[in-house]
Every structure is written in C-alpha cells, then in structure tokens.
Amino acid sequence: MRVKLARHTGFCAGVKRAISITEKTLEASDDAVYCLGAIIHNAQVMARLQSRNLVQVDSPAKVPAGSKLILPSHGSPHKVRSEARRRRIRLIDVMCPYVSSVHAICSRIRKAGMKVVIIGDKDHPEVRALAELAPDASIISDIGGIRHNAFCACDVGIISQTTQSREKFLAMVSGILEKNPKVRSVHIYNTICLDTSCRQEEVRDLARSVDQLLVIGSRSSANTNRLYNIGRRINRRTYLVESAASGVFNRIGRHGTVGIISGASAPDWLVQQIVRKLKEPR
Ligand code: SF4
Structure with missing residues (x-):
C-alpha cells in the first residue's frame, strides 16, 4: 500500500491561531477558562483542551463573574459581548480574521441599502452570527431554497459561508440570477476562504x-x-x-x-x- x-x-491558519491563543490562555491561568461552544469543530482537540482546564458552556450565564470566556473561531452571537460586559466576564475572541472580514462585508453591504443574501447552512454558528448583523438577510442553504426567496426592484449583495463549496456557491448564484430577473443590481462577494x-x-x-x-x-x-x-x-x-x-x-x-x-x-x-x-x- x-x-x-x-x-x-x-490546521488552517485561522484554526492554528485560535488554538495557539487558547493554549497560551490556559497556560497563564490557574483557574478554569471557559469557552462558548466548541472553539473549533474537532472532538479530539476539544477533549485535549478540556483536560487542561477548559470548560465548555452553551451560555455566558454559566460562566462565573470575573472568569475568562473564549469565543470560537467561527464567530459567535453578538449579544454575548454585552451580556459578558454586564457580568464582568473577560472575553477572549479567537474568531478567524477571515471570518471577521466577512462580517465587515456583510455590515457594509447592508449599510449600503442592499438586500443581503447569505449562501450557507442556516444552523451553522458562523451563518447565525452573520444573520445577526443583517437581521433581514435571506439565508439560502440549497438550490430548493432559491424559489422561496424572490427579490424585485432592489440591489442584492450575495455573500457565502467561508467553508462553502465553490461549485455550490456558483450554482446558487446562477440560480438566484435566473430566478430574479427584476432586481436592480446584484453584487457577488466570493467569501469562501482561500x-x-x-x-x-x-x-x-x-x-x-x-x-x-x-x-x-x-x-x-x-x-x-x-x-x-x-x-x-x-x-x-x-x-x-x-x-x-x-x-x-x-x-x-x-x-x-x-x-x-x-x-x-x-x-x-x-x-x-x-x-x-x-x-x-x-
Ligand atoms: S475561514 Fe478559513 S482560515 Fe478561517 S478558520 Fe475557517 S477555514 Fe480556517
């Protein structure tokens, strides 16, 4: 064979960075360090970190005041920040810089008055965090979803989940263009990471x-x-x-x-x- x-x-660069910051934080802390959900989606890596005093929680409400809370590499709900401030939790955000740049694009196209369309899995935390930045965004997960999202006489800005398949993204963009001939303009941002x-x-x-x-x-x-x-x-x-x-x-x-x-x-x-x-x- x-x-x-x-x-x-x-690891990709974003995950490498997230794990390195987490390990340094654990090394520097005598007390437990908390993380909101999985920092990265790998069970073995999470188990290793948990054996070094990392505690995974599903809500900031479960983190003792004054403790450190690590936010995951794929992004997290924005309301977590205000809740953490209120409860004096020290936040360490290890969100991948590329994911942050997609957040910035999402905010910018919404601010420009465009209808935001996100191509991605609606239940994925990265897409949920993006949708918080543009609450009126249409999230389209598959080709079937295109027919439930009609746009007319507006400017549309299309972005993608960073880990989307390029073939699917291209097929979805083409489907959206075909089904919506009456939009004023369509701005396509290929936000699939390199x-x-x-x-x-x-x-x-x-x-x-x-x-x-x-x-x-x-x-x-x-x-x-x-x-x-x-x-x-x-x-x-x-x-x-x-x-x-x-x-x-x-x-x-x-x-x-x-x-x-x-x-x-x-x-x-x-x-x-x-x-x-x-x-x-x-
Ligand atoms: S956006 Fe790309 S580089 Fe960043 S964590 Fe995801 S896969 Fe890695």
Whole structure:
C-alpha cells in the first residue's frame, strides 16, 4: 500500500491561531477558562483542551463573574459581548480574521441599502452570527431554497459561508440570477476562504488519482463534510475518518494507493496517528 499525503493537511491558519491563543490562555491561568461552544469543530482537540482546564458552556450565564470566556473561531452571537460586559466576564475572541472580514462585508453591504443574501447552512454558528448583523438577510442553504426567496426592484449583495463549496456557491448564484430577473443590481462577494478553496481543489485531484481516499476530521466540521462529499462524488472509495480508533479501517483495502487529506480543524498529530494506523499490519 502506498500513502499519498495531500499538501493541505492539519490546521488552517485561522484554526492554528485560535488554538495557539487558547493554549497560551490556559497556560497563564490557574483557574478554569471557559469557552462558548466548541472553539473549533474537532472532538479530539476539544477533549485535549478540556483536560487542561477548559470548560465548555452553551451560555455566558454559566460562566462565573470575573472568569475568562473564549469565543470560537467561527464567530459567535453578538449579544454575548454585552451580556459578558454586564457580568464582568473577560472575553477572549479567537474568531478567524477571515471570518471577521466577512462580517465587515456583510455590515457594509447592508449599510449600503442592499438586500443581503447569505449562501450557507442556516444552523451553522458562523451563518447565525452573520444573520445577526443583517437581521433581514435571506439565508439560502440549497438550490430548493432559491424559489422561496424572490427579490424585485432592489440591489442584492450575495455573500457565502467561508467553508462553502465553490461549485455550490456558483450554482446558487446562477440560480438566484435566473430566478430574479427584476432586481436592480446584484453584487457577488466570493467569501469562501482561500484555504477552503485550496483543499477542495486538492481533494478533487486526489480523488481522481488514488484507489482509496481518507478525509480526516470530525463529522461536526462543515469543511470536512464538504471535502468528503466532493471526494465521494469522484471516488466511491472515499471514507471520513474521525480518529485512529475508527471502524472504517476494517473497510479499507490493503493494496494500491491511499490518498489522505484533512479538514481545516484536524491537527497534524491526528493525521500522523492515522497514517501510522494505516501502515500497521492488519
Ligand atoms: S477555514 Fe478559513 S475561514 Fe475557517 S478558520 Fe480556517 S482560515 Fe478561517
């Protein structure tokens, strides 16, 4: 068996930064440090941080006054800030700078009087935070959603969840243009982040050139699921692997070339564990 490792494995820059700030905060704190939901969508990384005195909560109401609260890399509800100030909670925001730049674009196009359209998963925290900045935005998650969102005689600004698939974004933009011939103008902002685009490009090439493909990452990670779906459409022998203990290894053949890529929130050490597991005699 040969292993072909993608160039894009391990954390993206935004996740690397979020984890580094979190680790430094934990090192500098004698007391528990809190985080609002998962800082990144990877169960193993979160478990490691929790073993070092990080406590995950679902509301600032559960954080003792005066404590530190880390806000996640994919963004968080804006009302959290006012609630934290009121309760004297010290906020540490590790939101990815690219996600912040998309917040700025969203606010700017709303301020310019455009109808904001967000292409993304309406239940994802990143999209929920964006929707708070533009409460009258239309969130369209799939092609079917286009027909429920008609725009007429207005200017439309379209943005995307940072981890959206480029194919889907282009198909959705084209569907929106086709269904809404009476809009005054349409402004398209491709806010899919560069790391996401590169991984999607690479998973396509990899899926075509290997016998089997492993996409490493958590099921809760949107970008990992998209890599898996893209890979699987091209190569039926594509598997999503969450950990070295995954039952998936029983289904992986021992011959030919195995391609490996990871989602943006899967750490290098996890990728290495899985490569070692793959090479173990079975
Ligand atoms: S995937 Fe992109 S937007 Fe998301 S954390 Fe990484 S760099 Fe930032």
